[in-house]
Amino acid sequence: MKILLLGSGAREHALAKALARSAQQPEIFCFATTYNPGLMELAAGYHVGDPCSRQEVLQMAQKWRTTMALIGPEAPLESGVADYLANHQIPTIGPTKALAQIETSKAFARNLLKKYKIPGSPEYRVFTGLDGAQDYLKYLGNNNFVIKANGLAGGKGVKVAGDHLHSLTDAYQYCVELDKKGQSFLIEEKLLGQEFSLLCFTDGYSTLPMPLVQDHKRAFVGNKGPNTGGMGSYTAANHRLPFLSNDDIRAALQINELTIQALMEEVGERYQGVIYGGFMATKDGIRLIEFNARFGDPEALNLLAILESDFLELCQSIIIGKLKPALVKFAPLATVCKYAVPEGYPDQPAKNQVIDLSAVKRPEQLYIAGLHKMDNKLFTTASRAAAVVGKAKSIPQAEKMAEEEINRIKGRLFHREDIGKNDLIQACIRQMQALRQIKTTTAAGEPL
Numbered sequence: 272m273k274i275l276l277l278g279s280g281a282r283e284h285a286l287a288k289a290l291a292r293s294a295q296q297p298e299i300f301c302f303a304t305t306y307n308p309g310l311m312e313l314a315a316g317y318h319v320g321d322p323c324s325r326q327e328v329l330q331m332a333q334k335w336r337t338t339m340a341l342i343g344p345e346a347p348l349e350s351g352v353a354d355y356l357a358n359h360q361i362p363t364i365g366p367t368k369a370l371a372q373i374e375t376s377k378a379f380a381r382n383l384l385k386k387y388k389i390p391g392s393p394e395y396r397v398f399t400g401l402d403g404a405q406d407y408l409k410y411l412g413n414n415n416f417v418i419k420a421n422g423l424a425g426g427k428g429v430k431v432a433g434d435h436l437h438s439l440t441d442a443y444q445y446c447v448e449l450d451k452k453g454q455s456f457l458i459e460e461k462l463l464g465q466e467f468s469l470l471c472f473t474d475g476y477s478t479l480p481m482p483l484v485q486d487h488k489r490a491f492v493g494n495k496g497p498n499t500g501g502m503g504s505y506t507a508a509n510h511r512l513p514f515l516s517n518d519d520i521r522a523a524l525q526i527n528e529l530t531i532q533a534l535m536e537e538v539g540e541r542y543q544g545v546i547y548g549g550f551m552a553t554k555d556g557i558r559l560i561e562f563n564a565r566f567g568d569p570e571a572l573n574l575l576a577i578l579e580s581d582f583l584e585l586c587q588s589i590i591i592g593k594l595k596p597a598l599v600k601f602a603p604l605a606t607v608c609k610y611a612v613p614e615g616y617p618d619q620p621a622k623n624q625v626i627d628l629s630a631v632k633r634p635e636q637l638y639i640a641g642l643h644k645m646d647n648k649l650f651t652t653a654s655r656a657a658a659v660v661g662k663a664k665s666i667p668q669a670e671k672m673a674e675e676e677i678n679r680i681k682g683r684l685f686h687r688e689d690i691g692k693n694d695l696i697q698a699c700i701r702q703m704q705a706l707r708q709i710k711t712t713t714a715a716g717e718p719l
C-alpha cells in the first residue's frame with residue numbers, strides 16, 4: 272500500500288505515525304510545503320511543492336504510484352485537490368471542493384444551517400458590501416459582535432469585540448478594510464463560554480465521534496496574549512470534557528451529524544473524511560463557532576495518540592463507504608499535548624535558533640512542526656517548533672508527562688505550563704457554572 276500524505280506540520284507527522292502503525296505496513300509518500308525532519312524519517316518519498324497545484328500533486332502521486340491520498344491542511348481542499356485525485360483513480364480522505372465549503376466559506380456554513388434548520392448558530396448576517404453593516408453593529412450593541420472574513424484567512428480573519436475591536440468605529444473600520452479587499456464578511460453575535468472541538472470520522476453514511484478536545488489558542492499562560500495556531504490541548508480518559516453535560520455533548524454531535532447530511536444533500540456528493548465542529552458551550556446551550564473539513568492541529572496529536580484501531584483500515588473503510596464503530600476505537604486514556612514555540616512567537620519569533628532534541632525520552636510522543644535541519648543540526652523557523660503528547664490514566668498524569676518531556680527540548684523556546692493543569696481546568700468548570708448559575712458542584716467534583 273502506497274499512500275500520499277499532503278502537508279508537513281505536526282498534524283501530518285501524527286497522521287504519518289498513525290499510518291505507520293498499521294498492520295498493512297504502508298509506504299508513505301509526502302507532498303510537503305517544508306522539509307519536516309520528523310516526516311522525512313518516516314517517508315519513502317518526499318517532495319516539497321505547492322499542495323494546491325492539482326497537476327503537481329497528481330504528477331507526484333502518479334510517479335510514486337500511490338493508491339490512496341490523505342489531505343492534512345485546508346488549502347488543498349479549497350483548490351479541489353481531492354476531486355482531482357479521485358477523478359484520476361486515487362481515492363482521497365478529505366472532502367471535495369464543493370463539500371469543503373463547510374470550512375472555506377463561513378457564509379455557506381451559516382446559511383446551510385439556517386436552510387436545513389440545524390440549531391446552534393448565533394445571530395448573524397452576511398455582507399457583500401458595507402450596506403447595513405453599521406446598523407447591524409449598532410443593533411448587536413457595543414462589545415457584542417464578531418466580524419469574520421468569509422473565506423480562509425489562516426485564523427486571522429476573525430476579530431472579536433473587546434479583544435480586537437474596541438469600539439463601533441474600530442469595528443466599522445475593519446468592515447471597510449475587508450470590503451476594500453473585495454471580501455464578503457459576516458457580522459455575528461458574540462458568544463460567551465468555553466470552546467471545545469468535536470471531530471468525527473465520516474463516510475457520508477456514518478458519522479462517528481472522536482473524544483472531545485479542548486485547544487488553547489492564546490500564546491501565554493492564563494489564556495493571555497495574541498492568538499496562535501494552538502499552544503496545546505487535552506482530552507480526558509472518559510473522552511468527555513469536565514465542563515460539559517451529557518446534553519451538551521449530544522447537542523454538538525447532533526449538529527455535526529445533521530450538517531453532514533444537509534451538506535451532502537445540498538452539494539450532491541458524498542463526504543469522505545473528518546468533520547470538525549468548533550463549538551462554544553454557553554449559558555443557553557451549545558453554539559457552533561465554525562466547521563473545519565479536516566483534522567485539527569493540535570487536536571490530531573491528542574486523538575491519534577490514543578487511536579487503538581488500525582488507522583489505515585479506518586481510512587479504507589471511509590473510502591468504500593463501510594465505516595463502522597468497531598473501526599473507531601480509542602484507548603480510555605487522557606492526553607495532554609503541549610507545543611514548544613520559538614521565543615517571541617507569534618509576533619517576533621526567534622528564527623534559525625539551534626534546537627536540541629537529544630534528551631527527549633519518548634520520541635514516539637514527539638511531533639515535529641516547524642523545524643529545519645542543516646549540517647545535522649535542527650533550527651527553529653517562524654512557526655511552532657515541536658509538540659509532545661503525554662498519555663496516561665488521568666489528565667494530571669498526562670500533563671506531568673508532557674511537561675517533563677517538553678522540558679527536555681533545549682533551545683530558545685517557550686511553552687504553556689498551564690495547559691492540562693488542574694487550576695486551568697477548574698477555572699473552565701467554574702466559568703461554566705457561573706454562566707449557567709449552577710450552585711452545587713457537579714463536574715468540578717469528578718476526578719480528571
Ligand code: AMP
Pocket residue numbers: 393417419426429431459460461462463466549560561
Ligand atoms: P473561527 O475562525 O470562526 O473559528 O474564529 C476564530 C476564533 O474567534 C474562535 O476560536 C473564537 O475564539 C472566536 N469566535 C468566532 N466566532 C465567535 C463568536 N460568535 N463569539 C465569540 N467568539 C467567536
Ligand code: GLY
Pocket residue numbers: 486500501563566567568569570
Ligand atoms: N485547532 C484549530 C485548527 O486546527 O484549526
